[in-house]
Amino acid sequence: MFRRVLPAVTAFALLTACSVTTSDAPAPGERVVTLVTHDSFALSPELLEKFKADTGITIKPLAGGDAGEMTNKLVLTKDAPIGDVAFGVDSTFASRALKEGVFAEYASPEAQQGAQRYQLDPPNRLHAVDVGDVCLNIDVAAFKDIGEPKQYADLADPKYKDMLVVEDPATSSPGLAFLLGTIATFGERNWTNYWGQLKANGVKVVSGWEEAYTQDFSGSSGKGPRPVVVSYASSPSAEIGDDGTPRTKALLDTCYRQVEYAGVLNGAKNREDAEKVVDFLLGEQVQADVPGQMYVYPSREGVTLPEAWTKAAPLPASARSLPAAQVDANREQWVQQWRTLVQG
Amino acid sequence: MTPRPTTRLSPRSAWALAALLPLAFLGVFFAWPVLAIVGLGLGEGGVLPVLARADTWDLVGFTLGQAAAATALALVAGLPVAFLLARCRVRGAGLVRAAVMVPFVLPTVVVGLAFRALWPDGGVLPIVLANAFFNVAVVARTVGGLWARVDRRAEDAARALGASRSRAFTSVVLPSLAPAIGSAASVVFLFCATSFGVVLVLGGARHRTLETEIYLRTVELFDLSGAAALSLVQFVAVIAVLVVGALARRKREKSLSLRVEPPRRPTGGEWGVVVAAWLVVAALLAPVAGLIARSLATDDGWSFAGYAALAGTGERGTLAVSGLDAALNSVRTATDATLVALLVGVTSAVVLVGLRRHGSWFAETLDTALMLPLGVSAVTLGFGYLVTMDALPGDFRTSPLLVPLAQALVVTPLIVRIVLPVLRAVDERLRQAAATLGASPWRVWREVDLPLASRSLLAAAGFGFVVALGEFGATSFLARPDAPTLPVVIARLMSRPGELNSQMAYAACALLMVVTTAAVLVIERLRVPSGGEF
Numbered sequence: 001m002f003r004r005v006l007p008a009v010t011a012f013a014l015l016t017a018c019s020v021t022t023s024d025a026p027a028p029g030e031r032v033v034t035l036v037t038h039d040s041f042a043l044s045p046e047l048l049e050k051f052k053a054d055t056g057i058t059i060k061p062l063a064g065g066d067a068g069e070m071t072n073k074l075v076l077t078k079d080a081p082i083g084d085v086a087f088g089v090d091s092t093f094a095s096r097a098l099k100e101g102v103f104a105e106y107a108s109p110e111a112q113q114g115a116q117r118y119q120l121d122p123p124n125r126l127h128a129v130d131v132g133d134v135c136l137n138i139d140v141a142a143f144k145d146i147g148e149p150k151q152y153a154d155l156a157d158p159k160y161k162d163m164l165v166v167e168d169p170a171t172s173s174p175g176l177a178f179l180l181g182t183i184a185t186f187g188e189r190n191w192t193n194y195w196g197q198l199k200a201n202g203v204k205v206v207s208g209w210e211e212a213y214t215q216d217f218s219g220s221s222g223k224g225p226r227p228v229v230v231s232y233a234s235s236p237s238a239e240i241g242d243d244g245t246p247r248t249k250a251l252l253d254t255c256y257r258q259v260e261y262a263g264v265l266n267g268a269k270n271r272e273d274a275e276k277v278v279d280f281l282l283g284e285q286v287q288a289d290v291p292g293q294m295y296v297y298p299s300r301e302g303v304t305l306p307e308a309w310t311k312a313a314p315l316p317a318s319a320r321s322l323p324a325a326q327v328d329a330n331r332e333q334w335v336q337q338w339r340t341l342v343q344g
Numbered sequence: 345m346t347p348r349p350t351t352r353l354s355p356r357s358a359w360a361l362a363a364l365l366p367l368a369f370l371g372v373f374f375a376w377p378v379l380a381i382v383g384l385g386l387g388e389g390g391v392l393p394v395l396a397r398a399d400t401w402d403l404v405g406f407t408l409g410q411a412a413a414a415t416a417l418a419l420v421a422g423l424p425v426a427f428l429l430a431r432c433r434v435r436g437a438g439l440v441r442a443a444v445m446v447p448f449v450l451p452t453v454v455v456g457l458a459f460r461a462l463w464p465d466g467g468v469l470p471i472v473l474a475n476a477f478f479n480v481a482v483v484a485r486t487v488g489g490l491w492a493r494v495d496r497r498a499e500d501a502a503r504a505l506g507a508s509r510s511r512a513f514t515s516v517v518l519p520s521l522a523p524a525i526g527s528a529a530s531v532v533f534l535f536c537a538t539s540f541g542v543v544l545v546l547g548g549a550r551h552r553t554l555e556t557e558i559y560l561r562t563v564e565l566f567d568l569s570g571a572a573a574l575s576l577v578q579f580v581a582v583i584a585v586l587v588v589g590a591l592a593r594r595k596r597e598k599s600l601s602l603r604v605e606p607p608r609r610p611t612g613g614e615w616g617v618v619v620a621a622w623l624v625v626a627a628l629l630a631p632v633a634g635l636i637a638r639s640l641a642t643d644d645g646w647s648f649a650g651y652a653a654l655a656g657t658g659e660r661g662t663l664a665v666s667g668l669d670a671a672l673n674s675v676r677t678a679t680d681a682t683l684v685a686l687l688v689g690v691t692s693a694v695v696l697v698g699l700r701r702h703g704s705w706f707a708e709t710l711d712t713a714l715m716l717p718l719g720v721s722a723v724t725l726g727f728g729y730l731v732t733m734d735a736l737p738g739d740f741r742t743s744p745l746l747v748p749l750a751q752a753l754v755v756t757p758l759i760v761r762i763v764l765p766v767l768r769a770v771d772e773r774l775r776q777a778a779a780t781l782g783a784s785p786w787r788v789w790r791e792v793d794l795p796l797a798s799r800s801l802l803a804a805a806g807f808g809f810v811v812a813l814g815e816f817g818a819t820s821f822l823a824r825p826d827a828p829t830l831p832v833v834i835a836r837l838m839s840r841p842g843e844l845n846s847q848m849a850y851a852a853c854a855l856l857m858v859v860t861t862a863a864v865l866v867i868e869r870l871r872v873p874s875g876g877e878f
Binding site (some may be wrong): 045168225 | 544
């Protein structure tokens with residue numbers, strides 16, 4: 001039996017270059033910076049290679065879930081960090097990370113090119129890398145005859161009954177951003193009334209963006225039954241038909257701004273190299289790369305957007321946002337209130 | 345003959361010593377991290393209020409209820425398939441063997457969406473169906489492995505004595521399959537009780553289980569004490585189920601007369617079972633066909649654009665590596681996990697059999713302990729790694745070795761469950777005869793147990809490999825964006841707008857299915873020629 005099986009198994013293991021036998025420990029003297037990121041992190045491999053050629057630093061990305069999960073992991077391991085730099089803590093979770101002392105101070109020279117507009121704290125521990133606005137998206141064709149909705153309030157109009165699908169703020173980050181957008185618009189006292197109206201008008205709630213956008217929304221390839229969905233300002237850039245016209249559109253008066261930050265972790269093994277990586281993320285080349293790679297807008301000023309974006313997905317001029325500290329203090333209670341109201 | 349100095353270990357101590365490997369593995373990579381994170385939560389207090397809340401018990405009820413329903417359904421659907429695979433010489437059996445494994449590797453979000461397409465509002469029925477869909481393979485494999493070995497002559501004798509076909513089945517066949525059915529049921533139950541993605545997609549916020557709630561509290565709310573309280577509840581529920589399963593097994597475990605039973609053409613009423621099995625296979629492949637259709641469908645007819653893009657790094661280079669490289673990464677990780685799990689799993693199975701022969705409560709305990717990782721939330725384990733693994737040399741929290749080790753935790757119990765019923769059923773008299781003729785214990789094991797168990801060993805390896813291929817919890821926890829596996833690539837593509845990204849996501853699913861089928865076929869090829877020894 002062994003005479004037959006062992007060679008086969010060995011050959012299989014060799015063929016697939018089984019990683020047990022190929023450890024990827026850095027060579028001695030190699031400079032490695034571990035970059036803890038959220039799951040959506042992506043950059044063109046050439047940029048990472050060029051950075052290595054220019055500085056001698058290898059960036060080793062390590063994904064840690066969505067923004068919330070990643071923040072909690074950083075807090076849990078703040079005394080012995082799992083990396084040197086973190087990217088992807090967003091405005092919703094930034095206060096928690098700052099309060100827990102996860103990040104170290106660093107004044108990046110690149111931060112004065114636009115990132116400073118989103119600065120959270122005077123000592124500057126977090127630097128804005130990109131901006132992702134969550135807005136209502138509509139299927140343009142569905143509103144030819146009845147006129148497009150423009151504001152949050154329009155969605156409570158019986159004319160638009162059973163047309164809206166949103167994500168659960170407890171399980172989805174765009175869902176949470178949309179809830180925060182309605183709180184920023186209607187105020188802490190009146191947002192519940194608005195949601196009561198949405199409920200009466202047949203809003204559908206699903207767990208995640210994938211279900212909402214690819215299944216229930218009529219403007220995506222899923223061709224679902226509902227023409228209004230909570231998605232991103234950038235989503236229409238991916239829905240341009242062969243004739244060059246966008247099939248969907250973001251309603252620019254219904255946007256909530258989420259900024260994603262990067263910073264050097266307290267206790268980073270090699271401070272200097274970690275700082276270089278932060279500079280790199282804020283630099284011209286990465287900033288030009290983020291729209292195509294992560295469907296978000298650069299924080300740096302004067303960076304040209306890809307052509308499809310200028311046509312279908314301009315950066316919303318007047319996005320709302322709530323102060324990070326207010327979100328941190330009330331998030332759990334708001335989500336609980338929302339659950340009782342919308343699903344109770 | 346002079347007596348030799350007795351420095352040799354007594355058989356029982358030798359077994360106990362061999363048990364150290366699985367125990368150490370479980371201790372370091374499971375018990376320690378889980379206890380650490382739960383302990384951290386308990387330290388914050390607030391556990392009793394969680395236990396006092398009525399909705400906690402609703403969660404428990406729904407979790408166990410949907411798992412029980414899905415387990416029953418998987419058993420009903422899986423048994424005919426097991427019969428087909430074990431007993432029938434029909435065309436395409438090899439392909440069926442591979443095909444029933446396919447659902448196992450599909451990412452839960454994809455399966456959730458496929459079932460949601462049929463039940464747009466989600467609910468309990470699609471949750472149960474989707475969980476059963478994943479687990480038919482467990483039943484078919486675990487039960488089929490033993491069924492292929494059960495001596496037909498007893499059954500034939502019963503028929504000759506005038507028993508009807510169904511009577512022969514219920515009085516002769518079913519009792520001898522009971523250990524494997526019990527094993528399969530407990531594994532499926534644990535998988536369903538801790539199923540996460542399916543419940544999230546199909547349950548929305550209306551139907552929540554302990555698993556989804558633990559995830560939410562750990563990851564989004566950072567309420568470690570609430571999560572710890574629920575983890576304890578989950579743990580107690582799981583142990584209760586395992587103890588019931590162990591008691592059920594205990595009554596039934598016995599030596600069967602095992603032989604290599606060549607499959608034969610079905611006769612008479614057996615065709616009914618074969619038809620039922622084919623219907624189950626068709627039902628399993630329907631969602632799969634749907635996925636393939638989605639990978640080809642565009643606004644203007646069919647196109648291979650998704651596959652073409654996957655061969656490279658996607659539209660505008662949206663993937664760090666090509667789909668093919670991701671497939672290779674998947675195969676590598678799964679190979680590592682399978683090798684680790686085989687080492688631990690086979691050692692455990694051998695130890696358990698040995699201990700059982702010497703009659704020992706310790707065997708029961710070890711057997712149950714090995715199953716525990718299936719019943720504990722992946723996120724609890726993952727966060728547990730974060731707070732413990734830095735104590736190991738080389739900061740193990742971010743070591744690439746942690747992924748195969750974490751996956752091996754899930755694969756090991758499956759291997760034990762598949763191999764153990766067969767090893768336990770080996771007739772002691774054969775072993776005694778070999779020993780009387782002067783064979784050493786090692787040689788008895790090599791010449792008697794191994795040939796009889798070899799087929800189920802390979803089946804277990806193939807199964808473990810497939811589970812590791814599709815495993816997402818541990819992989820995503822330590823995902824290396826620069827070396828993503830296929831499930832990670834699929835998740836990434838699913839979360840992007842645009843027709844092409846969606847096509848690529850489904851094309852990546854198709855690739856994952858092809859890799860799975862190929863892997864199962866290759867592993868099945870390693871089949872040892874083992875006819876005619878007995």
